[in-house]
Amino acid sequence: MGVSVSYSITLRGNNLAMRELRGNSEDSYKMLYSYLYMLEQVNFGRTTRVELDEAGKFKYLFIALGACIEGFKVMRKVILVDATFLKNGYGGVLVFAKAQDPNCHHYPLAFGVLDGENNASWTWFFEILTTVIPDSSEIVFMSDRNQSLITAVANVYPQSHHGHCIWHLAQNVRNHACNTIKAVVAWRFMELARYYTVHEFETAYASFKVRYPSAFKYVEENTNRETWVRVYFPGCRYNLDTSNSVESMNSAFRDARSMP
Known part of the structure; x- marks a missing residue:
């Protein structure tokens, strides 16, 4: 004999099962500093930063692994940037900054978690990025036409060039x-x-x-x-004229974006 249950009951049951399997977002945020500490132990030269709001609650996160920073010295100086929504209970966006190696493979540079795509959050992200990848006339950014991102790049990387994804x-x-x-x-x-x-x-x-x-x-x-x-175009962007490769990273993280 079948059992009929409402959508809300099914959803609560699914959420409870996922919580038992994956944990919850609150506990994950509490573990953030422990994770960054362990990341420091195994990644020499890494750069991480956490920003809290006035109430002492999580606001922004930035992570760049030491090996990725070091390797960018021999990469094409084109940085592709994009953001995708996080699907946990607190929202926000996951940010990718990546390059391309000489074999046209994905080369991650930095990750970030921001409260949204706005002037303040993008400016904070690029200000931290400039501590590991200094401003230079050789640097080219490639992105969509998000106005907050465009403004932040112009302010933080004034010597760089910014191309739009065609x-x-x-x-x-x-x-x-x-x-x-x-x-x-x-x-x-x-x-x-x-x-x-x-x-x-x-x-x-x-x-x-x-x-x-x-x-x-x-x-x-x-x-x-x-x-x-x-x-x-005043800079040298090589064969990169779209941000499609960073969209591939968005796809790779599709399932993870809904987890704690």
């Missing part, structure tokens, strides 16, 4: 295209970003203006060419 930008451009196949517009826009000479770009951009006037208007009014066009 995939994310292309999705915005396609949404402003009219009377055409939007996927084609996004593909054409990404082609524009990758030309190697000014002449090739200007010729293709003029054609883009004629074929997709509404999308062209959005690009002109909402972007700066130096942030997305290869030939106008």
